[in-house]
Amino acid sequence: MPILEVEHISKSFNKTPVLKDVGFNLEKGQAVSIIGSSGSGKTTLLRCLNFLERPDNGIIRVNGETLFDASVPATTQESVIRKKRLHFGLVFQNFNLFPQYTALENVMLAKKLLAAEQPDFKERKREILTAIEVQAKVLLTQMGLDNRMDNYPHQLSGGQCQRVAIARALALQPDILCFDEPTSALDPELTGEVLKVIRELADQNTTMIIVTHEMAFARDVADHVIFMDDGRIVEQGDPRQVFENPSEERTKQFLSRFHEG
Amino acid sequence: MDLIMKQMPVVVSALNVGFLQTLKLFIVTLIGALPLGLVIAFGSMSHFKPLSWLARLIVWVIRGTPLMIQLLIIYYFPGLVLHNPIWGGGEAGRFLAAAVSFIINYACYFSEIYRGGIQGVPEGQKEAGLVLGMTKHQIFFKITLLQMIKRIVPPMSNEIITLVKDTSLARIIALQEIIWAGQAFMKGSHGISGAIWPLFFTAVYYLIFNGILTVLLGRLEKKLEYFR
Numbered sequence: 001m002p003i004l005e006v007e008h009i010s011k012s013f014n015k016t017p018v019l020k021d022v023g024f025n026l027e028k029g030q031a032v033s034i035i036g037s038s039g040s041g042k043t044t045l046l047r048c049l050n051f052l053e054r055p056d057n058g059i060i061r062v063n064g065e066t067l068f069d070a071s072v073p074a075t076t077q078e079s080v081i082r083k084k085r086l087h088f089g090l091v092f093q094n095f096n097l098f099p100q101y102t103a104l105e106n107v108m109l110a111k112k113l114l115a116a117e118q119p120d121f122k123e124r125k126r127e128i129l130t131a132i133e134v135q136a137k138v139l140l141t142q143m144g145l146d147n148r149m150d151n152y153p154h155q156l157s158g159g160q161c162q163r164v165a166i167a168r169a170l171a172l173q174p175d176i177l178c179f180d181e182p183t184s185a186l187d188p189e190l191t192g193e194v195l196k197v198i199r200e201l202a203d204q205n206t207t208m209i210i211v212t213h214e215m216a217f218a219r220d221v222a223d224h225v226i227f228m229d230d231g232r233i234v235e236q237g238d239p240r241q242v243f244e245n246p247s248e249e250r251t252k253q254f255l256s257r258f259h260e261g
Numbered sequence: 262m263d264l265i266m267k268q269m270p271v272v273v274s275a276l277n278v279g280f281l282q283t284l285k286l287f288i289v290t291l292i293g294a295l296p297l298g299l300v301i302a303f304g305s306m307s308h309f310k311p312l313s314w315l316a317r318l319i320v321w322v323i324r325g326t327p328l329m330i331q332l333l334i335i336y337y338f339p340g341l342v343l344h345n346p347i348w349g350g351g352e353a354g355r356f357l358a359a360a361v362s363f364i365i366n367y368a369c370y371f372s373e374i375y376r377g378g379i380q381g382v383p384e385g386q387k388e389a390g391l392v393l394g395m396t397k398h399q400i401f402f403k404i405t406l407l408q409m410i411k412r413i414v415p416p417m418s419n420e421i422i423t424l425v426k427d428t429s430l431a432r433i434i435a436l437q438e439i440i441w442a443g444q445a446f447m448k449g450s451h452g453i454s455g456a457i458w459p460l461f462f463t464a465v466y467y468l469i470f471n472g473i474l475t476v477l478l479g480r481l482e483k484k485l486e487y488f489r
Contacts, residue, residue, distance in 0.1 A: 050392050052388055082391075082396065083394065085394055092385060092388070092389065096383070096388065098389070098404055099408065099488040099489055100407045100487075109403065110395060113395060152489075153489075172394065
């Protein structure tokens with residue numbers, strides 16, 4: 001059974017359709033990259049999966065559980081959506097780190113707040129908080145930031161900020177980690193360190209959806225590639241097949257620039 | 262000059278009493294207007310249109326008319342027009358009316374500063390909180406609030422310093438604040454009459470108090486410089 005099933009997702013902004021009947025599946029441990037020109041709906045699709053936008057139509061299932069069904073009002077209320085978001089993690093293009101917290105605090109904050117809602121929190125407070133801190137330190141070390149934990153975001157480079165943001169998303173152990181153009185806001189020389197971290201996550205079989213303009217990266221890191229244009233999935237499949245041998249004219253057109261470069 | 266030095270102890274002790282009333286009005290206004298301003302700010306940003314219109318209408322009227330007129334209306338209207346003198350007589354009644362006027366007036370100014378502060382926090386901060394499973398409440402108190410405070414400290418400092426001086430407007434309803442106390446020496450008070458210098462001397466009180474506030478607010482601004 002796929003870990004994620006997306007069916008017939010549609011979304012309009014002020015009557016302008018942005019997503020038109022989008023559907024795809026994702027297997028556990030796989031990485032899918034979504035490519036396409038700006039305005040093709042890639043980011044909106046990610047935002048729908050994280051419930052930052054509410055699809056007008058369609059179904060989102062994780063592990064067979066229907067998280068969202070536009071035709072069932074009970075699944076679309078804000079109060080029930082909150083916990084469902086935790087199935088997904090999202091890494092933003094411009095990091096959105098919390099500026100008043102250190103790198104370590106950024107990673108721990110959400111987990112601490114969730115832990116405080118547990119009924120046994122009061123008795124086991126110290127133990128739980130220690131565990132959260134240990135986990136956050138392990139994640140930041142994994143991101144190569146062991147000597148940056150006590151820095152505030154404005155003291156970090158863009159690449160370091162994005163790695164903190166990745167650690168922050170991983171701290172909640174989401175089923176599926178989403179990246180929204182994670183290197184687009186970075187200087188070219190800083191993209192490498194972020195891509196390396198994402199590649200390592202792929203090697204550890206982290207289930208991921210990566211929206212990116214880094215074509216070589218999209219091809220190499222993903223198990224599955226989706227090409228979107230004008231709010232639709234035009235073509236999807238094995239990266240080699242989509243990149244080397246696209247069957248759709250629009251895909252060929254889009255990739256021709258990449259092949260020339 | 263000799264005369265002034267001779268009058269000084271009497272004048273200072275009278276001005277101190279007046280300044281105490283000034284200080285009381287200043288503090289009570291802040292205590293009331295800081296939270297009320299936040300309520301009005303949330304009202305004006307509400308998605309429920311009638312509420313947002315009402316909040317904006319109130320802000321427009323209060324900011325669009327002189328505080329002195331508001332003081333006069335709030336103090337005299339209930340008694341003279343409605344024949345229901347809700348404020349009671351004496352200094353306590355005048356203080357209550359002045360405090361209500363100042364709180365409403367300053368809450369409206371504060372609300373606009375709050376609104377700017379809240380809307381100035383990038384939407385991405387809220388979204389980052391949402392995808393991390395935070396509630397709206399947690400997002401406001403753990404993420405937005407401190408960033409908002411950092412943004413509003415400089416414009417708030419400005420308003421707070423203006424408030425110190427604006428308290429003198431309460432003189433118009435004969436509240437016995439420092440201007441009233443200084444002016445009293447012209448007609449005659451504490452055995453001194455025909456002296457105008459005590460009125461001028463009140464400026465020193467405002468100047469010193471605002472100097473202290475400027476230092477304190479500057480320190481707060483400095484404290485929040487640890488993040489950007």
